[in-house]
Amino acid sequence: MDRFTALADPTRRRIVEMLGQRAMAAGEITAQFGMSAPAISQHLKVLKEAGLVSVEVSGQRRIYRLDPNGLDAFDAWVRQVRGFWNAGLDRLERELTKPDDE
């Protein structure tokens, strides 16, 4: 499952948002949702495999934290597409419809 698909799910997106603020243990994350622990665990697995979060084992807890590199790659794609778009012929129309850019 790729990075984009990983972020398609709203629960996983909320997890990423939460980890953007601070690192959290799996159980701590679970407590924020009305959902079973296995469900969250699976979501965390997906995010981990997508390179969006990393885990640190601490005793019987797993501390999850945001992996900013994962988000970087995501951002890079957007920039690239928009870069092409900026360079394209559509630029004229863009300046007409949204002049207060950048």
Added chain:
Amino acid sequence: MDRFTALADPTRRRIVEMLGQRAMAAGEITAQFGMSAPAISQHLKVLKEAGLVSVEVSGQRRIYRLDPNGLDAFDAWVRQVRGFWNAGLDRLERELTKPDDE
């Protein structure tokens, strides 16, 4: 179907990439894929409803173009999450693991 889910599909992502370079008719897009016209049409519908592309009817053709606002909103989410992360307590560790940032 939200913006994130719309971009989860690789075919739709490729369409967005293509439209980033120039506006294209539906049939023109279909020709780039080994896939039926209805399949592409459905993908375009999803992208349109997600605010990622716009359509202009020109005779019997539908010209699709990238809607940069959609990508902006998308990008904004990524930046916001990373922004929180940059401001968070994890910053110390971040500077240790990736000192050459920004």
Added chain:
DNA sequence: GACTTAATTAAGTGATCAGCTAAATACAAA
């Protein structure tokens, strides 16, 4: 009007996914 071209809508199907409960693993505490 009849035919072709461009594209969409309709209806169906196999695959994937997000959630569940139950069971397993692993560490901590007693």
Added chain:
DNA sequence: TTTGTATTTAGCTGATCACTTAATTAAGTC
């Protein structure tokens, strides 16, 4: 080593999704 706590793995199920072919809408051409 028994019990409890934190988390994951296994197995199941209903829902959603990405395709398909067939039918439909709409516009250009003869």
